[in-house]
Amino acid sequence: MKKIKLFLLLFLLHLSIIGMAQEKKTFTLNDLLPGGNTYRTSTPQTIFTTWWGEICVETDVEQCATIDPRSGKRKTLFTLDQLNEWLDSGDKPTVRSCLYTEFPYADKPLAVISVASRRYMVDFKEGKMLWKQEIPSNSSHVDWCPASKSVAYNKDNNLYVMDADGHETAITNDGSNDIVYGQSVHRDEFGIYKGTFWSPDGNRLAFYRMDQSMVPDYPQVDITTRIATTYSCKYPMAGEAMHKVTVGIFCPATKETVWLKAGDPTDRYFTNISWSPDSKKVYMIEVNREQNEARLMRYDALTGELEACLYTERHPKYVEPLHPIQFLPWDGQKFIYQSQRDGYNHLYLFDLSKAGKDGWQHIEGRDGEWQENVKVTQLTSGQWVVRDMAGFDVKNKSVIITANTLSPIQANIFSVKVSNGKRNLIGNDEGVHYVRLSSKGSYLTDTYSSPSVARSINILKASDGRGINLITADDPWKDYDVPEITCGSIKAADGVTDLYYRMVKPVGFDPSKKYPTIVYVYGGPHAHNVEASRNYLSRGWEIYMAQKGYLLFILDNRGSELRGADFENVTFRHLGIEEMKDQMEGVKFLHSLPYVDKDRMGVHGWSFGGFMTINLMLTYPDVFKVGVAGGPVVDWKYYEVMYGERYMDRPQDNPEGYQGSSLLPKVGNLKGKLQIINGYNDPVCVPQHTLSFLRACIDAGKQVDYFTYPGDGHNMFGQDQVHLHERITQYFEDYLK
C-alpha cells in the first residue's frame, strides 16, 4: 500500500515537472496591440533599408551602412556620432537616430536628415554639412523637392515655398477653414493623399485649392478647454453640397501662379495629378459627381490651358481611378495607366504618339465602356489584380508590380516586360510581398511574410530575381501559448465565388468541446482581412481572445478589395445586404463545426465593420447573442459624399437603397446584447450615426450599451487602444461566456 502511494506521489511530481517544463507564456493586450507598451514582444524583428541610387543602405539608429547585394556585407557610411559632429551639435545631439536618413542623389555622397522643421544635407565623403533649411515650426504638409531643394508647406491653410537659399514665398494668402491650399482634397478618396506636386525639374509646383465654404461644419466638441468649445470640421454629407477643387501651378522663379482651366469645379473630382517628364504638362483624372465617368486630361503647365482629353472610361455603377499615370523612364511619350475596365485592376500602356481607336469600346458581356484618344495596349490581364505598381526596371524595360496572380490571398512580385507583357516572378511564390525599388530599378528589397515565415527581407536583382536574404525573423511567439490559426475558403451566397476565411482556434483547443465563437468583420470596400501573410493577417486581439477560450472567425465577403470589380460592386446602391448574405454563409459553415457553440455566437467590427456588426445583430437576432460595434455607420446619409455616393449614389436619387441600408428602421429587432463604441470626436463616422441609433433604440424601448472615447477620432491609438480592447473583451466575457 505504501509503495503504491509513493509511486503515485512520484508520478504526480513527474507530471508537475513536465508541466513546468512545457509551461508557456501568455500574452497581455499590451503585448498584442500596436498601442501596447510591450507590443515589440509579439512582433517579428526587422531592419530598415533605403536606396541610394542602386545601392541598398541599411539605416539603423546608430549608423548607415551600404549592403553588398551579392555578399550581404555591410560597410559603414557614417555613424550617428559622425553625423552629429558634422552638424556641429556640441553636447546635445541634433540627430538622435539615423533610421530615417535619405539618399536622394544617386550619384552623389549626400545624405539628407530631417529633424522637426529643420532639414540637413551632409557630404559623408567629405565629412561635413553642406546645406540646411529651416521652415517655420507651425508648418505642416511639408513637401521637399530634391531637384531644387525647395520645399512647399502649409501654414494656417495657406501654401508657402522656401527655396534652397531660405527665401520664403507665400503662394496664397486667403487660406482659412473655408479655403484650403496645398492639402489633400476629396477626403483622401481616389488615391489622393497630398496636395502639392513638384515638377520633375523642381521648377514648378502643382497644388490643390479647395473651397469648402459651402460645406457645413460637423459640430465637434473639445472638452479639454476650460469651457468646452467646438472646432471646425467640414463634413460634406451624401447628397449635400460638396467642396470645389481647383489646381494651381506655381512657378518659384516668376512667383506667379496659373490655374488649370478645367472649367466649373462644381460637383467634380480632380484626382491623380502627375507631371510629364519634361515638366511642361500636367495630367489629371477628372471624375463627375456621379462617379460613373473618369477622363484623363492633359494641361499646359505654363498657361493652364486644357490640351487634350486622352481617355474616358464609364461604368454604370462607378469608376474609381486610384493611381496617377507613370511615364516610362525611357520614353517620354508612353505611360502606364491602371484600370479595372476588364473587371480586374490591370496595367495599360498609353502611347501619346499614336492615335487611338475610334468611338466607344467595350467588352462583350461586361458593363462599362471607354474611349481611347491615344493608342492603348493592355499590358497585364487575367482574373487577378495588380495590387501595387512599384516602378520600372529601366535596364530591362519592365514594370515591377505585386499581384495576386498565384492566389487571391497572396501578393507576389513580378516584372512585366513593357514590350510584350511577359511576366516573371521575382522572389518566392508564397506569402505577401512588398517591394521597394532602387532608383533605376535594377535591385529591389523584397519584404514578405507567409504563414510559415514571420518576416523575410531580401535584396533581389530585378532582372532575374536572384539575391540575398538580409533577415529572416524568428517566430516571436515561440515561447508563448498561441492558438492554431487556419485559413480556408467557402462559397459566397452566390454559390460560385470563393471567399477566404481565417479561423483562430481557442488555445488548448479540444475538438470535443463547444466554444463561444466570435465573428470579426469589416466587410467594406478598400480592405481585406484574410491573406497568406504571417498568421493569415490575424489581429492581436484575436490571439488574446483565443487565449481566453474563444474561437474567432474572419471572412472577407463580397464587397471587399482585391478580387475584381464584380466582386466589389455587387453591393452597389444597397451596402450591407450582399455582405451580410456572405457572412451568413460563414455562419452556416461555423454551425457545421461540432466545436462551435451555436448558442454563444458573437460579432465584432469597427467602422464599416461596426455597421456590419449592428446590421447582423438586427437582421439575424437569433444567431448573434452579443455584438460590439465600433465607430459604425448607421445611416449612409450621414456619411460623406465621396465614398458614400460612389457606393450608394445620392440619397435623393436612391431613397429605397438608403432606407434599406439604414440600421435605424431595424432597431426594433434588437434582441441580444449590443455595445456601440466610438471616438467622441470621430471625424469619419461622425457621432451623429451612433447617437441617432441610440435615440432610435430608446424610442423603440430597446436597451443598447454605449461607450465613447473623448478626444479620440475614428480609431484609438496607444493606451486607448489597449483600454478599448479590454473593454470589448469584457463585454464578451460578461455576456457570451
Added chain:
Amino acid sequence: MKKIKLFLLLFLLHLSIIGMAQEKKTFTLNDLLPGGNTYRTSTPQTIFTTWWGEICVETDVEQCATIDPRSGKRKTLFTLDQLNEWLDSGDKPTVRSCLYTEFPYADKPLAVISVASRRYMVDFKEGKMLWKQEIPSNSSHVDWCPASKSVAYNKDNNLYVMDADGHETAITNDGSNDIVYGQSVHRDEFGIYKGTFWSPDGNRLAFYRMDQSMVPDYPQVDITTRIATTYSCKYPMAGEAMHKVTVGIFCPATKETVWLKAGDPTDRYFTNISWSPDSKKVYMIEVNREQNEARLMRYDALTGELEACLYTERHPKYVEPLHPIQFLPWDGQKFIYQSQRDGYNHLYLFDLSKAGKDGWQHIEGRDGEWQENVKVTQLTSGQWVVRDMAGFDVKNKSVIITANTLSPIQANIFSVKVSNGKRNLIGNDEGVHYVRLSSKGSYLTDTYSSPSVARSINILKASDGRGINLITADDPWKDYDVPEITCGSIKAADGVTDLYYRMVKPVGFDPSKKYPTIVYVYGGPHAHNVEASRNYLSRGWEIYMAQKGYLLFILDNRGSELRGADFENVTFRHLGIEEMKDQMEGVKFLHSLPYVDKDRMGVHGWSFGGFMTINLMLTYPDVFKVGVAGGPVVDWKYYEVMYGERYMDRPQDNPEGYQGSSLLPKVGNLKGKLQIINGYNDPVCVPQHTLSFLRACIDAGKQVDYFTYPGDGHNMFGQDQVHLHERITQYFEDYLK
C-alpha cells in the same frame, strides 16, 4: 401509502389555491414612474380645485362647480358644453377641459380660460363670452394681469405687452441670444422663476433684462438636423464671467421704460422683485457675487431712483434670500421678510413707519450679522423652518404657513397672528400638508398625505381649522405585492445631529436572508428625500427594485434642506466631504442589520446624487460594488456661477476646495462597476463633467460604463424615464445580484 400520497396531493392543491387567492399583482416600471403610460395605476386619486374669492370651485374636465364649505355640496357653475356654446365653438370644441379654469375676480361671475395662445373671459351668470385676447403663437413667458387684462410675453427674447383691447407694444427690440428680456435670470437661483412682474394696479410692468454677451456658449449639439448643428446654450462656469442683469419698469400708458438705478450690475444678483401695494415702489433684494451679503432695497417705480436700503444681512459662508417680501393686506407700511439669520428660516415683520436699531446686530455665538434700517420684529422662531408662506387671513390678521414644527420630516399648517406671533395648528398634526388660500384667506384647501393616508383634500376655515373632507383617497397599492417602507433616524457623523432615513424592504422580506442593498442618494442642498408623506416619499423605482429582491436605503445627510443653516452649510467650500461621512453612517447602520448583504452594496443617484454616487464609489471602493450615477457633477469648476459659487466660492479663491471636491483626481481608486448616464444635451450638469471623467478613467486604465440620452436634458421624461430605469435596474441585476 396511497392514502398519504392523496393527502399530500390535496394539501399541495390547497396550498396552490391559497396562493392563487392571495396572489397579488406586481408593478411594472410603467406603473411606477411618472413617465410611464400606466402611472395612474399606482397613484392615489385626486380632484382639482381653485378659489373664486372665498368660494372653493372644483374644476374637472366636464364642469366647474362650487363647493359648500359646510356641507361639501357641489353646485354646478357651468359645464364644458355650455362654455363651448358661449365661445361659439360650433362642431369643434374650443375648450376641451374645464380643469384649469380661473376665477380671478372675487366679486364677479367671470371665468377665464386659456387655450394655446388665446384667452377667453366668460360671464357664467349671463352665459356669454365677454372678452378675448390672442397673442402671437410663438410667444413664451406669458404673464397675464387680471387687474388690467394686459398680458406680457416674450418673442425671440424681446418683451411685448398686449393691452385689453389687443394692441401690442414692443417694449424692447434688441433681444437676442446675448440680450434677453422678461425671462427668469440668474439660472433660477434665489427663488427666481420668472422675468415679469405686474404692479398690483396693472399699470406698470417690472421686468428683467439680462446681458449675457460675455458668457460663453456651452456647445450643445442637436443631432436631429440633417447635419448635426449646435445651438446657443449660455453657461457661466464658476469663476468665469457672469451675465449682467438690470430691471426695467414699463408703463403701458406712456409706453416708456425707466430703469432701476441700481448701479453697475457686474457681479451682482438682483432677486425677489416685488411691488408696494400702491404700485409706486419696487422692492428688490440685492446680493453680491460672493453671496455673503443681501440688501433689501426700495426704488421709486416712476423714476427708477433708489430710495432706501431697508435691511442688510451678512454671513461668512453665504446668505440666500429665496422669497420676495409680502405686504400685509391691511397695512401698506408693513411686510413679511423671510430670513434664516437665527439659523432657521423664519418670518420677520418689517415696519416701514418706524426706525430700526442702530448698527450691526448679531446673535451671540452664531455667525452672521444684520443691519435693520426699519423696525423689525421676529414673528416665528424655534429650531424648525417655515417651509412655505401661503398668504394672509385678512379677517384674523394672521399669516398662514406650513412648517416642520412638529417633526423635521413633517409640514403642517399654522396660522401665525401678526400682532403677537401666536401660532395655531390648522388641519391635523401628521404628514406633509400643502395649502391654497382663498382670496382673503378665510378658507384654505389643505392637501396632505402621510404614511397612513394616501391623499386627503379638505376645505378648512383659517380661523379655527374646522372644515370638511373633500376626498380621502384609497390606497392605490392595495391589490399589489408591495414592500414594507419604514422610516427612522440615525446620528450624523458629528455624533449629534439626527438624520432621517427611509428603508424599503424587499417584497416577501425574510429577516433570515441576506439581501443586496442599494443606497439611493441625492445629498445636495435645496432638496430632501425623506418625509412623513405617503410612503415616506418613496420613489417608484424603489418599489420596483424591492419587487426584484433588493433592499433600498435613503438617508438625508447634512447639506440637505429644511433643517436649518448649520445643517446645510457645513458643506461650505468642500461639497461632498461631509455628505459622504453621513452617508457612511448610514452604511454603518446597514452593516449592523443581519439581512443586509455587506458584499452586495450598490449606490445610485442623479445630479448631485450622481456626484455623490461616483464619490462614494471612489472613496469607499471596498464598500460599494456597483454604482449608477446620473447627470453627475464631476468637478465643480464645470458647474455654474450662481449655485456653484454659493457653496464653493470661486475656483481661484478656493483651489484646494475644488481639488478636494473633484472626482477626477480619484479615478485611480475605481474598483467596482460604475455606470454613468447623462442627457446628451444636459444644460445643467453639462456633458463636460461626465466626458472629463470618462477621459480620466481611460487615462488611468480604468473601465467605466456610460450611456447617454440624445436630445434629453438633465432629466429624462416620459418613456425615456422608463427606459432609463430599466437600464439602471439591469445594471444592478447584471452585477449586484
